[in-house]
Amino acid sequence: xxxxxxxxxxxxxxxxxxxxxxxxxxxxxxxxxxxxxxxxxxxxxxxxxxxxxxxxxxxxxxxxxxxxxxxxxxxxxxxxxxxxxxxxxxxxxxxxxxxxxxxxxxxxxxxxxxxxxxxxxxxxxxxxxxxxxxxxxxxxxxxxxxxxxxxxxxxxxxxxxxxxxxxxxxxxxxxxxxxxxxxxxxxxxxxxxxxxxxxxxxxxxxxxxxxxxxxxxxxxxxxxxxxxxxxxxxxxxxxxxxxxxxxxxxxxxxxxxxxxxxxxxxxxxxxxxxxxxxxxxxxxxxxxxxxxxxxxxxxxxxxxxxxxxxxxxxxxxxxxxxxxxxxxxxxxxxxxxxxxxxxxxxxxxxxxxxxxxxxxxxxxxxxxxxxxxxxxxxxxxxxxxxxxxxxxxxxxxxxxxxxxxxxxxxxxxxxxxxxxxxxxxxxxxxxxxxxxxxxxxxxxxxxxxxxxxxxxxxxxxxxxxxxxxxxxxxxxxxxxxxxxxxxxxxxxxxxxxxxxxxxxxxxxxxxxxxxxxxxxxxxxxxxxxxx
Amino acid sequence: xxxxxxxxxxxxxxxxxxxxxxxxxxxxxxxxxxxxxxxxxxxxxxxxxxxxxxxxxxxxxxxxxxxxxxxxxxxxxxxxxxxxxxxxxxxxxxxxxxxxxxxxxxxxxxxxxxxxxxxxxxxxxxxxxxxxxxxxxxxxxxxxxxxxxxxxxxxxxxxxxxxxxxxxxxxxxxxxxxxxxxxxxxxxxxxxxxxxxxxxxxxxxxxxxxxxxxxxxxxxxxxxxxxxxx
Numbered sequence: 001x002x003x004x005x006x007x008x009x010x011x012x013x014x015x016x017x018x019x020x021x022x023x024x025x026x027x028x029x030x031x032x033x034x035x036x037x038x039x040x041x042x043x044x045x046x047x048x049x050x051x052x053x054x055x056x057x058x059x060x061x062x063x064x065x066x067x068x069x070x071x072x073x074x075x076x077x078x079x080x081x082x083x084x085x086x087x088x089x090x091x092x093x094x095x096x097x098x099x100x101x102x103x104x105x106x107x108x109x110x111x112x113x114x115x116x117x118x119x120x121x122x123x124x125x126x127x128x129x130x131x132x133x134x135x136x137x138x139x140x141x142x143x144x145x146x147x148x149x150x151x152x153x154x155x156x157x158x159x160x161x162x163x164x165x166x167x168x169x170x171x172x173x174x175x176x177x178x179x180x181x182x183x184x185x186x187x188x189x190x191x192x193x194x195x196x197x198x199x200x201x202x203x204x205x206x207x208x209x210x211x212x213x214x215x216x217x218x219x220x221x222x223x224x225x226x227x228x229x230x231x232x233x234x235x236x237x238x239x240x241x242x243x244x245x246x247x248x249x250x251x252x253x254x255x256x257x258x259x260x261x262x263x264x265x266x267x268x269x270x271x272x273x274x275x276x277x278x279x280x281x282x283x284x285x286x287x288x289x290x291x292x293x294x295x296x297x298x299x300x301x302x303x304x305x306x307x308x309x310x311x312x313x314x315x316x317x318x319x320x321x322x323x324x325x326x327x328x329x330x331x332x333x334x335x336x337x338x339x340x341x342x343x344x345x346x347x348x349x350x351x352x353x354x355x356x357x358x359x360x361x362x363x364x365x366x367x368x369x370x371x372x373x374x375x376x377x378x379x380x381x382x383x384x385x386x387x388x389x390x391x392x393x394x395x396x397x398x399x400x401x402x403x404x405x406x407x408x409x410x411x412x413x414x415x416x417x418x419x420x421x422x423x424x425x426x427x428x429x430x431x432x433x434x435x436x437x438x439x440x441x442x443x444x445x446x447x448x449x450x451x452x453x454x455x456x457x458x459x460x461x462x463x464x465x466x467x468x469x470x471x472x473x474x475x476x477x478x479x480x481x482x483x484x485x486x487x488x489x490x491x492x493x494x495x496x497x498x499x500x501x502x503x504x505x506x507x508x509x510x511x512x513x514x515x516x517x518x519x520x521x522x523x524x525x526x527x528x529x530x531x
Numbered sequence: 532x533x534x535x536x537x538x539x540x541x542x543x544x545x546x547x548x549x550x551x552x553x554x555x556x557x558x559x560x561x562x563x564x565x566x567x568x569x570x571x572x573x574x575x576x577x578x579x580x581x582x583x584x585x586x587x588x589x590x591x592x593x594x595x596x597x598x599x600x601x602x603x604x605x606x607x608x609x610x611x612x613x614x615x616x617x618x619x620x621x622x623x624x625x626x627x628x629x630x631x632x633x634x635x636x637x638x639x640x641x642x643x644x645x646x647x648x649x650x651x652x653x654x655x656x657x658x659x660x661x662x663x664x665x666x667x668x669x670x671x672x673x674x675x676x677x678x679x680x681x682x683x684x685x686x687x688x689x690x691x692x693x694x695x696x697x698x699x700x701x702x703x704x705x706x707x708x709x710x711x712x713x714x715x716x717x718x719x720x721x722x723x724x725x726x727x728x729x730x731x732x733x734x735x736x737x738x739x740x741x742x743x744x745x746x747x748x749x750x751x752x753x754x755x756x757x758x759x760x761x
Contacts, residue, residue, distance in 0.1 A: 239729040274725035283735035329732045329760065 031068075031122060031131040034059035042507050044118070044136035045466075046173040047529075048109045049143050057104040058133060060122050067126045072100040072107070074116040080139050082117055113144040141173075146227040148183065150174050151459070151474065151527045154199040154214060155485065155520030157182065160191035161216045163199070163228065164519055168489055169509035170468055173529065179516050187228050194218025196523040200250045201531045203270045204231050207255050209528060215247040222276070225528065231276065238266070238278045248290035252531075254297070254310045254326070263287035265313055265324065265331070282324060284331035287317040291355040293363060294531075295416055298382050305384045307334075312363065312380050314348070314355050321345045321363070321378065321389075334380075338387040342396040343376050345389045350374070354412040359419035359435065359495065362391040366400070366412070366423075373400040373407060375434060395434075402440035403432050413456040417470035418494025424453040429475050431497025442498050444475070445488060451477040454485070457525035458492075468503045469530050470494050476522035485519030555596040557605045557629075557659055558668035559638075559675045562589055571676035576644045577683050578708045578715060583644070590638040590657075590675060592627050595668050603629045603664035607638060607657050610674065616653035620645065621677070623657055629664075640677065648681035683708075691719045695727045696734070697760055702752030710737040734760050 040056045048054070062068060073096040075082050084091035099107050103120070118140055120133040143149065150167040163184035167174035185191055194216030204211035204224045211231065212223045222232040235241055246262040257268040257278070264281035265288050268274060293312045302308070309323035313331065322331050337344040350367035358364045361381035367374055375398040377391035390396040400406055409423040409430075419435035422444065430441040447453060454477060460470035468491070475488040490513045493500040501512045565572035565588065574586060592605055605627050622641040629636050640657065647653075658674040659667045667673050686692065689699045696707065696717075708715070711730060719727065738760065742749040750758045 239726060240733070269725060269728070272724040272728075274723050277725065277729075279725065279729040280732040280736065283732055283739060285739070327728065329728065329735045 030062070031124065031129055032061045033120075033122075033131065033133045034061060040135075042172065044140055045507070046175045047141040047143050047149055050109055050111070050113075050145060052109045052175070054105055054107045054109060056135060058120060058135065060103065060131075062122070062124070064124065064126070067124050068103075068122050069125050070101060070103045071098055071121045071123070072105050072118070073098045073121070074111060074118050077115045077117060077139055080115050109142060111142045113142050113147075115139040115141050144226045146187075147225050148180065149527075149529055150178065150180070151457075151525055152199055152212065153455075153476065153487070153519060153522045154196040154524040155522045156196050157185070157191060157520045159195060160193060161196040161214070162191050162520060163212075163214070164522070166487055166489075166516065168514055169507065170472060170489065170491055170504050170514070171527075172466065172468055172507060177514070177516075179518065181518055182520070184228055192216055192219070192221060197247065198249070198524045199526050200252070201526065201528045202250065202252050202257055203268075205276060207270045209252045209531065212526075212528070213250045213252075213257075213259075215250070218245075220245075220247045236277075238280075239275075240280055242281070248288075249292050251292040251294060251311075253294065256310055258292050258311050260288045260290055260292065260313070263289075263316075265311070267311075267324075269327070282331055283329055284322075285317070286313070286315040286322060286331050289314040289316045289352070289355060293380070294357050295361045295381055303382050303384060306382050307380055307385050309380065314352075314365075316352070319348050321348070321380065323380070334389065335385050335387045337389070341388040342390040342394060343378055345378050345380075348376065353409065354423075356412055356414045356421060357416055358414045358421055359416060360391065361416050364414070364421065364434070366406075366409075368407070373403065374398065375400055375432075377434070398434055399439070400432065400441075402438075404428075404430055404441050404443065406430070406441070411453065411456050413458045413473070415458040415460045415470060415494070417460055418458075418497070420492070420495055420497025422456055422458060422473065422497060424456050424475070426452050429453060429456060431492070433496045435495050438496075442496070444473070444490065444492075444497070444499065447477055450479045450481045451486070452480065454478045455522045455525055459527045459530040460494075466530075468507070471500070471503060473497075474525055476519070476525065478521045484517055485522050486515060486517045487519055487522065489514040489516075551596050553596070554666045555594060555599075555603075555664060556668040557665045558593050558595060558672035559657070559659060560591040560593055560672065561675050562591075566675075570671065570674060571678065574642060574677070574679040576648065576679070576681040577705070578711070579713045580709050583713070585644060586642045586679075588640045588642060588677065590640055591635055592629070592638050593635040594629055594665070598632050598634050601631050604662050605629060605636075605665050606660040606662040608660045610656040610658050613656035613676070614654060616655045619643065620648075620653055621655050623655070626662075640675075642677060642679050644681055648679065650682065652678055652680035652682070654678050686717065688718060692717050692727070695731045695760075700752035700754060700756065700758065702750075702754075703758045703760075706738070706750065706758060707734055710734055731760055 043056045075096055076094040078085055084093050116139060118136055121130055123130045148165055150165040153164040155162050155164050162182050165180040165183045167178045169176055197215040200213045201209040202211045202213040202222055210225050214221045220234040221230055224231055242261055244262040249260045251258050255271040259266045259278055266278035266281055268278050291314050296311060297308050310326045311324040313322055315322050322333055324331055334345050337346050348365055350369035352365055352367045354366040356364055362377045362379050365376040377396045378389050379391040405425050406423060408425045411424040414421040420431050420433045422431045427447040429445040431444050432441045457474045459472050471491050471494055473490045473492045477486045490499045491501055491504045499512055504510050504512055561572055620643045627636050627638045655677040656674060661667055683701050683705055685699050752758050
């Protein structure tokens with residue numbers, strides 16, 4: 001009996017046709033998006049304003065395109081991350097907002113200002129197979145109305161100051177070329193009192209760098225990026241207004257607004273309760289040069305025991321660099337320098353012409369030592385203070401004797417993604433590469449008759465997913481005879497400092513340089529998004 | 532009905548009955564910021580710099596009645612029974628002139644500062660006295676009491692302030708008060724972090740200036756400890 005039962009079981013398990021119809025791989029198909037985005041490349045590489053039209057399409061590959069249905073939707077982010085938000089007593093993820101049901105997107109932006117992820121979903125209506133595409137690669141930005149992004153030009157007009165704005169295709173995120181002449185006056189109906197000194201990013205009440213600190217020779221203004229509304233001026237910007245008006249430098253970083261006025265450092269902590277007022281001058285015996293570091297520390301894999309200063313100043317009274325630590329009430333000091341250090345941060349030699357932060361986050365000093373121009377390079381960024389703050393071994397001191405006219409230089413520019421720096425005399429602009437081993441400078445621009453260089457700017461410490469954020473370099477010139485300013489935009493190689501057309505052709509902006517005219521006398525430039 | 536009408540008519544008095552009809556009198560109203568509507572005030576010199584040796588309290592002497600077309604004199608006296616301050620510790624004019632066509636005038640009561648106030652409070656009570664022009668006003672406002680001192684006491688909220696100013700000492704606290712805006716009370720409830728930090732920086736700067744001006748004799752407290760704001 002048992003053998004018979006066993007046989008019955010075995011044969012009953014031999015085959016099982018079941019009641020399923022399996023599709024072959026060919027029959028099922030693979031749903032995919034074309035990886036080469038040519039026609040609509042760059043559509044999402046920009047910020048959007050309410051009312052802008054987004055025109056986008058993507059080729060979908062699939063065995064059964066007739067079965068596909070599409071859905072475009074957005075996900076609202078919170079601080080650029082899609083995460084749960086408080087809704088009553090619960091934490092809920094914001095629901096998706098469907099904006100179109102066709103593969104080709106022709107959408108007039110009506111989202112509220114903020115950041116969003118945008119997706120295209122293709123779905124097989126028979127099998128339910130889905131595929132998602134994020135064409136932007138990351139989040140998109142919808143601007144506040146009245147918030148104009150771009151390169152901000154601080155210009156002189158009739159003895160007062162105004163702000164003008166320039167955007168170009170190479171800048172990617174601003175949607176093409178625009179010249180917004182006299183923009184501040186157009187927005188507000190008046191000018192800023194005094195001749196221009198500098199313009200930098202700042203906070204306007206939150207931790208975001210969303211405003212502009214504008215210094216003239218008569219006043220200091222904190223302007224909101226929306227409509228350039230004045231939030232504060234000199235008299236309302238301090239707990240105790242300094243006796244001497246002399247704003248020299250400012251920088252917003254580490255959630256702190258730093259200002260150097262008349263050789264003293266003032267701070268405003270945006271991540272602490274504040275009244276949007278700068279502190280009393282940070283205590284200590286020092287006279288700060290008009291220099292502030294752009295990047296002083298990192299939170300991504302920091303070196304254990306690194307300096308971690310919130311800011312580093314150059315004390316020109318004692319010829320030394322000095323750190324300022326978080327929430328400190330006084331300036332501090334670096335450790336004593338070891339004898340075998342190539343450069344000494346506690347005793348900077350010579351007659352200093354310029355101090356700036358460059359590639360590798362090195363702090364560079366252009367100084368004349370025994371009538372020889374030299375570049376001294378220090379590193380205070382993500383390193384331990386072991387008594388040797390030399391940036392690059394023997395290359396911590398570079399002879400600049402081969403740099404044309406550097407002794408006559410009046411203007412300097414640099415950025416931290418690259419090792420080149422730029423300098424300008426009245427009639428020409430040059431660059432020098434500190435990483436290539438070069439011993440001579442490159443001529444970037446020579447003024448036409450009647451022209452004078454008034455400002456230079458290399459943007460891009462922000463970097464991070466923005467391909468051209470480090471390779472744009474601008475020169476502003478002024479023609480006193482014609483009373484007209486000219487702006488020259490170059491795409492440059494960040495390490496060699498020479499014009500280089502790489503990203504421009506890639507993103508449909510092959511012209512290099514791009515020259516625009518009709519500007520005021522540009523004295524300073526900055527781009528909030530690239531600082 | 533006619534009787535009722537007569538009663539009503541008789542009970543309706545003229546508008547003039549709503550106006551003051553009594554003898555001209557005066558009353559005293561202290562400075563609102565100090566008295567807060569009461570009949571006394573308390574004041575401390577401790578939060579003022581050492582060179583501030585007196586404080587003038589403007590007392591508003593208000594008339595009860597109509598203004599007239601000539602000057603009038605009100606008399607003010609010190610109530611000795613309720614005054615502990617010595618004559619050198621205050622100054623009160625004996626009379627105040629109410630100008631013609633005016634309904635009030637200011638009486639400057641000056642409070643003086645001396646060393647004794649660092650350990651004791653003193654009291655002064657002034658009262659309205661009858662004059663040929665004015666009788667004494669309502670009881671509730673015919674006097675004012677002043678209490679003042681220069682006593683230093685550790686703020687009850689010092690634990691909240693330690694983050695900014697460190698360990699407490701009387702010497703440190705007096706130094707802070709001398710270098711702060713007069714009348715400052717440090718409080719994390721009413722001051723932002725940034726304002727308190729700004730004060731810390733201010734005191735650091737002031738301390739450095741003091742120590743630079745006194746080489747070899749840095750600022751120490753009552754216990755002989757070096758004062759710092761770390």
